Amino acid sequence: MTTASAHGPSANPDRELLRRYHVDGDVSAREALVERHLPLVRSLARRYAGRGESLEDIEQVGAIGLIKAIDRYELAREVALTTYATPNVVGEIKRHFRDRGWTIRIPRALQELNVKMSGAVERLTVRKGRSPTIAELADELDATPEQILEAVEAGSAYSPVSLSASPGTEDDLDLMEVIGEEDKEFARTDERASLEPALGELPERERRILRMRFEEGLTQTQIADRVGLSQMHVSRLIRRSLEDMRDTLSE
Amino acid sequence: MSAPAAPHTELVELETPIGREWEPVVRLVLGGVADRLGLGFEELDDLQLAVERLFAEAGAQPSVKLVLELSDDRVRAHVGPLREATIAAALQGPPEPGQLGLRRVLETVVDSFGVDEAEGGELVVRLEKRVPAR
Numbered sequence A: 001m002t003t004a005s006a007h008g009p010s011a012n013p014d015r016e017l018l019r020r021y022h023v024d025g026d027v028s029a030r031e032a033l034v035e036r037h038l039p040l041v042r043s044l045a046r047r048y049a050g051r052g053e054s055l056e057d058i059e060q061v062g063a064i065g066l067i068k069a070i071d072r073y074e075l076a077r078e079v080a081l082t083t084y085a086t087p088n089v090v091g092e093i094k095r096h097f098r099d100r101g102w103t104i105r106i107p108r109a110l111q112e113l114n115v116k117m118s119g120a121v122e123r124l125t126v127r128k129g130r131s132p133t134i135a136e137l138a139d140e141l142d143a144t145p146e147q148i149l150e151a152v153e154a155g156s157a158y159s160p161v162s163l164s165a166s167p168g169t170e171d172d173l174d175l176m177e178v179i180g181e182e183d184k185e186f187a188r189t190d191e192r193a194s195l196e197p198a199l200g201e202l203p204e205r206e207r208r209i210l211r212m213r214f215e216e217g218l219t220q221t222q223i224a225d226r227v228g229l230s231q232m233h234v235s236r237l238i239r240r241s242l243e244d245m246r247d248t249l250s251e
Numbered sequence B: 001m002s003a004p005a006a007p008h009t010e011l012v013e014l015e016t017p018i019g020r021e022w023e024p025v026v027r028l029v030l031g032g033v034a035d036r037l038g039l040g041f042e043e044l045d046d047l048q049l050a051v052e053r054l055f056a057e058a059g060a061q062p063s064v065k066l067v068l069e070l071s072d073d074r075v076r077a078h079v080g081p082l083r084e085a086t087i088a089a090a091l092q093g094p095p096e097p098g099q100l101g102l103r104r105v106l107e108t109v110v111d112s113f114g115v116d117e118a119e120g121g122e123l124v125v126r127l128e129k130r131v132p133a134r
Helices: A011-022 A027-046 A055-072 A081-099 A108-128 A134-140 A145-155 A204-215 A220-227 A231-250 B020-037 B041-057 B085-092 B102-109
Strands: B010-017 B063-070 B074-082 B112-117 B123-130
Touching (some): A108 A134, A220 B041, A231 B041, B041 B085
Antiparallel strands (some): B010 B063
16 A cells, blocks of 8 residues: 555646656645645544534644645655645644644543533532542442543543533532631732733633632632533633633733 | 542652643542542642643743652642742742732642742742541
C-alpha cells in the first residue's frame, strides 16, 4: 500500500500536480491539489464532529494539515498523496483539540458514566447534605472509583456548547459554609472587594457565578442551586472563566 | 473503597511537565488521593483548581513537582519549586482590590496556604485541604 498505483488512477493526476508545484513552483497546482483533496479532509473532519466545534471549523483545521502535507511531500517517496496526507490532516485536527485542552477519543462507557455523574452528584448531595465522596459516587453508579475519576476527566473533554444546563434541584440544600477559617500564614482578606473590574469581558452568567464563588464565598453546590445548573457544570464554567481571564490578561 | 487511612503521614510524589495536556494526569492523581482520604467531590474539585492555577502560573518552566502529604484529616500539597517571581508577588503582596488573582482563588478554594523557600531562592507553595468531619 505504499505505492501510488495501489490507489488507482486518481493518484496519477496528483503526482503530476505535485511535480508541477514542487519542481516548477506552480502555485496553481498546489491550489488544485487542495481542491482535489478537500473531500478527504471533510470525511476525516466528520469523525471529529459533535465535540463542540463546528464541522466547518474542523474542516478548516484539517485543510491546514492537508496544505502542510502537500508542502512537505517528497516526490521521491512515491507514496500516494492521500496516504501521506491522512495522518497529517488527522494530526492537525487532534492537535487543535488538544491545544484547546480537550481530550478526545473517549470510550463510550466513560461518556455514559459521565452523563450519569451530574445527576448522581446532585442526588447524593441532597441525600447526605454534603458533597459525596468518590467512593460514594462509585457505589451509586455501580462503578469503581477509578472509573468515576476517569469519567470526570472525560467530562472535561466536552466543549462549551455541549455544556448544556441540567435542571437544578429544588431542594434547599442549606449546606454549611466550609470556607473562611483564619489562615496561619496568610490572613484572609477581610473585605471581599468587588471583582467587577476583573470580570468585564465575561458573559453575564459567568460573571455572576464568579462573584458568588470568589466574592460571596458560596460553594459550587450553593451556586448550582441558585443558577439552576449542576455542580459539575458550575465547576467547568469557573475553570473556563479563570482561564479566559488569564488568557485575556496575557494578551 | 475508602480504605482506612494510615495513622501516620504518607507521601505521594509526582513530577510532571507543565501544559494543559498534562493537567488530566495531575487531576487523576489528586482524585486518587481524595478517594483514599474520603474527601468530598467538591473539595477535590477545589484542590484540583488550586493546583491547576499554580501550574498555570508556573510560566515557562518545563516541569513542576507535586508532593502530597496525606494525613487522616487533611491533605497538604506542595507545589514547586516555582521560579516565577510573579507567584511570590501574587501571594505575598496585598491582594489588589477588584482583581481575581491567584491569592483570591486560593483563599477561596483551600483551607490554608503558604510559601516555603526551596534551594536557590525558588518557591514551594503549600496548600492544605481538610477532610470535613462526617
